[in-house]
Amino acid sequence: MPGGRLTQQDRQRIAAGLTDGLSYAEIARRLDRSTSTISREIARNGGPRDYQPQQAHGATLQRARRGPPAPPRAARVPGGTVEEEIIELAVRSGLPRMTARVHVDLLLSEHGRRTAAELTRRLTVSPASVSVAVNFLVQQGYVRRERDPQRRRDIYVVDDDAWYHSIVISSRQTLESAQAAMAAAETLGLDTPVGQRLAKVGTFLERVTEDVTESADRWRALLA
Known part of the structure; x- marks a missing residue:
């Protein structure tokens, strides 16, 4: 680098x-x-x-x-540090606190990459807690895993393209929900109140998902 x-x-x-x-x-x-x-x-x-x-x-x-500036962890903003403020925003959006802490620590790192040992040491938590958090972030596309063959360890990375992948994965999950709702609507009958309600929900989620995916594809070049 x-x-x-x-x-x-x-x-x-x-x-x-x-x-x-x-x-x-x-x-x-x-x-x-x-x-x-x-x-x-x-x-x-x-x-x-x-x-x-x-x-x-x-x-x-x-x-x-x-002299050297204060590190990001000590940068003060109303109500706490920059790191604490971002974590609180992530938690309010539905992310588990431990997962939010791991994600934010990666985001604020110099090169967007840390090993599990580094995360464990910096956050003063157990390796198991870090493992659960990282696995969730990888599954959701927020983080990717690299293998260091020389030291036989995993390195967790947040790069610019992670935001695109997280949107695509989220859209795919929403589309699965839409398809399930539409399938249930057909099973229950499109002429029934419940069937009509589920069909509307499924159609709405499907159209929104298509728009989000197309928008992510259109603007992906901004992350290049």
């Missing part, structure tokens, strides 16, 4: 990429950097609309003279 600090020329190329409407991933590819590096650089220096390369470079030099 490419490393090193961004130069002033790098920042000028970032600004040019934003002006041209390039995605963060494409800018990162052209600079041979990680997408997370580009995302952090832009976010801490005004965002995509107000990013100015000279000011960004000067601010970075000032931060370097003051």
